[in-house]
Amino acid sequence: MRLRTTLAAAALATAGGSIVSAETLRVVEVLTTNERTGLMNEIVAAFEADHPDVDVELISVPWDSAFERILTMTMSGQPIDVIEMPERWISTLAINDVVRDLEPWLNEWEGAEQLTDATMDFTKIYDDTSYFVPYGYFVRALYYNKPLLAEAGYDAPPETWEEFNEMSRAISEIDGKYGYCLRGSSGGFVGWWLAVSAMTGADSWFEEDGTSIFDSPEAIKGIQMMLDLYNDGAAPEDSVNWGFNEQVSGFYSGTCAFMDQDPDALIQVRERMGRDDFAVAPVPIGPAGQISPPIGMIGWAVTNTSENPELAEDFIGRLLAPEVNLEWAKFMGIVPAVEIPADDAYYNDPQFAGFFTELEDDRWDLMTWPAHLPELGEFFDVIAVETSQAALLGQMTAEELGQEWDTFLTAAQQRWMSEQ
Structure with a gap:
């Protein structure tokens, strides 16, 4: 209750701008849980109390279908003012003239000086234009189940991918248990990238000439490593269809010992596991002695079709106020x-x-996804999911999967390079 009271009180503080007419502000949220939506509703109520002539309509879109749903909503002309989105959608929406440049507002908004330098830099992650403002960051690390590791004879998490593979298979020898909580559905590409980055030592998807690294022998080795974990029974059979909630549930239920996830999974894990039963370690490094986990981000954007962009910017300002943002991030x-x-x-x-x-x-x-590519959202949320699932189910080889990704991404990168 203290958290929500703090957020509501902070949201009432002035964040800049004045609104003059009765308006409906339509806000799309995509990281939806009952608890988080409830918290957002309290912030909205505080904002409406400070703006009696404003009605905020909160539109909740499930994460697993959010990219395609938002494309449909915006392309069909459905009225939206504010969109919550990860950085990988920005290029697609910017190319289609959906999102507004927020730099003029940021230059005037007093709260901007309290954002970190990295946050201000990341507002321009695409086309050197402030199409969105991040409100938080995701860093991928390795969650591990201490009792399961101990039962398999280990007293520490893996430091390398060789150790990770060995431990995952050893834990899978325990009846009803698995080593790795594979995420085969939406968002699952991160796990594949970790394996590819570990084997290649790469911190980018592309060579200087714009060709992708995904069909290189080292990348294929990383892809094959993921397929072997699944096909050798080191991951649950139904994990081919797991999204975020299923993966996290598989970990806190004790079904599997390892899960690569961001800090936001800590909320559910802490609620259901004892503090001494799990810990979080850095993701294992590869043969080259390094790895490039992604640093993802989520933030707010204002649409070009908003009938009152100043109101939308004011609402974003409230959400980014230091007291609100810090407690919201926690x-x-x-x-x-x-x-x-x-x-x-x-x-x-x-x-x-x-x-x-x-x-x-x-x-x-740490690397950021290539947000300059308009095709990034399609690749990450559609193509990578469909093709990796096909490979897990034996319908494609590792080589074919790597070539599929290489063909799509090389064409996208070289097309972008030709336009610069």
Whole structure:
């Protein structure tokens, strides 16, 4: 209750701008849970109380279908003012003139000075234009089940992918248990990238000439490693269809010992597992002694079709106010867009150590997705899912999967390069 009271009170604080006419503000949220939507409703109520002539309509779109749903909504002309989105959708929406440049507002908004330098830089992740403002960051690390590791004879998490493969198979020898919580459905490409990055040592999807790395022998080895984990029974058979919730449930239920996930999964895991039963380590490194986990981000954008963009910007300003953003990030389990106080007990918790190791140690060379590509959302949320599932089900080989990704991504990158 204290968290929600703090957020509501902070949201009432002035964040800039004045609204003059009765309006309906339509806000699309995509990271939907009953708890988070409830929290958003309280922030909305506080905003409406400060703007008596404003009615905020909150539109919740399930994450697993959000990219395609938002494309349909925006392309069909459905009225939307504010969109919650990851950075990988920006290029697609910007190319289609859906999202508004927020730089003029950021230059005037007093709250901008309280955002981190990285946040201000990331507003221009596509085309050097501030099409969105991140409110938080996701860093992928390795969750592990301590009792399951101990039962299999291990007292520490894997440091390398060779150790990860060995441990996963050993744990899978325990009746009814598996080593790896594979995420085969929406969002599952991250796991494939970790395997490819580990085997290639690459921190980018592309060579200088625009060709992708995904059909290289090292990349194919990483892809084959993922297929072998599944086909050898080191991952649950139904994990080919697992999304976020199924993967996290598979971990906290004790079905499998390892899960690569972002800090937002900590919320569900902490609620259902004892603090001594799990921990979070950096993702295992590859033969080259390094790996490039993705640093993802989620934020707010204003549409070009908004009838009152100033109102929409004011609403974003409320959500990004330091008190609101810091508590909102804690509620979601992500790294906030504002500076973290040095004495903050939440982020100094040892369970965050794995994430911060990756942020501070050069062996983990964090990368951002190639958000400059208009095709990124389609690849990540549609093509990568469909083709990797086909490979897991024996309908494609590792070589064919790598070539499929290479063909699509090389064409996209070289097309982008030709337009520069």
